[in-house]
Amino acid sequence: xxxSEEVFVNPTVKQVIFQIRYPNLFFxxxxxxxxxxxxxxxxxxxxxIISKQFLLVDxxxxxxxxxxxxDAPEDSSNRIWEFEAENGDKLHVxxxxxxxxxxQHKTYNNPNSDMRFRDLIKSILKHFIxxxxxxxxSRVGLRYIDECPVPSWRNSDFRKWYKxxxxxxxxxxxxxxxxxxxxxVQRGQLHLTYKETLRKTDDPHVLHMDIDGFSVNVDSDHxxxxxDAIHALISKEYFKTIKEPVLEYMRKxxxx
Numbered sequence: 001x002x003x004s005e006e007v008f009v010n011p012t013v014k015q016v017i018f019q020i021r022y023p024n025l026f027f028x029x030x031x032x033x034x035x036x037x038x039x040x041x042x043x044x045x046x047x048x049i050i051s052k053q054f055l056l057v058d059x060x061x062x063x064x065x066x067x068x069x070x071d072a073p074e075d076s077s078n079r080i081w082e083f084e085a086e087n088g089d090k091l092h093v094x095x096x097x098x099x100x101x102x103x104q105h106k107t108y109n110n111p112n113s114d115m116r117f118r119d120l121i122k123s124i125l126k127h128f129i130x131x132x133x134x135x136x137x138s139r140v141g142l143r144y145i146d147e148c149p150v151p152s153w154r155n156s157d158f159r160k161w162y163k164x165x166x167x168x169x170x171x172x173x174x175x176x177x178x179x180x181x182x183x184x185v186q187r188g189q190l191h192l193t194y195k196e197t198l199r200k201t202d203d204p205h206v207l208h209m210d211i212d213g214f215s216v217n218v219d220s221d222h223x224x225x226x227x228d229a230i231h232a233l234i235s236k237e238y239f240k241t242i243k244e245p246v247l248e249y250m251r252k253x254x255x256x
Contacts, residue, residue, distance in 0.1 A: 007113045008250035011106045012146040012209075018121050019099040020223060021139040028095050031131045032081050035093070038127040042120075043083035043091055050077050091124065098128060108231050118231075122224055134220050141214035142230045148242065149249055150198070150205035161245045162207065165196055176200065190215050190233055196241075211237055
């Protein structure tokens, strides 16, 4: 889900992820402590995750295992620093990426809310750029994952709620068990991957929407404005898909 004129009490968004990727920062290990101090009030919990890279050998061919071990990097582990807020927001930092994941923020930059995802991104970026002097990032990404209610397993009802990209004209819901669409497009300097998935289950049916936007080779001074542009693109596609019944659903509390 994305921005609109109002803040919904029961939005369909379940997860939002912001990420930047950059060339390997070999000095990040030495500076991560200072970054931790700067964000500690917002992210008081922390831990170090170490994932190991494995050496795969094809024994069906002549292989010099000793030479392969010599050629392998001395440090074959990938360190990921995880910082967690009291509300469950998680920040992951590694030598080549920074990711912020939230299941709490229901608006990107709506002035009527005091929990704006953009504010959190801005604060984290300031501290990270300050300690790394990062001049450019190879990728800026923003992703929204939504779970949208489905009124019934009938085409007529579904179309009252959604202007979907699913091929319902050819494959009707009453004869389908799984429908999925995946589209990647380029809009100027921005790239967008749009996914819809509808699976028949015993539980209440849900339309899964996964909208992922990104841009490449962005100056660090333009990361936030690029994120704004990506968000506007995601927002446009989201609101082109949903119809008034979905808006009414989001305006009601869950117990209603």
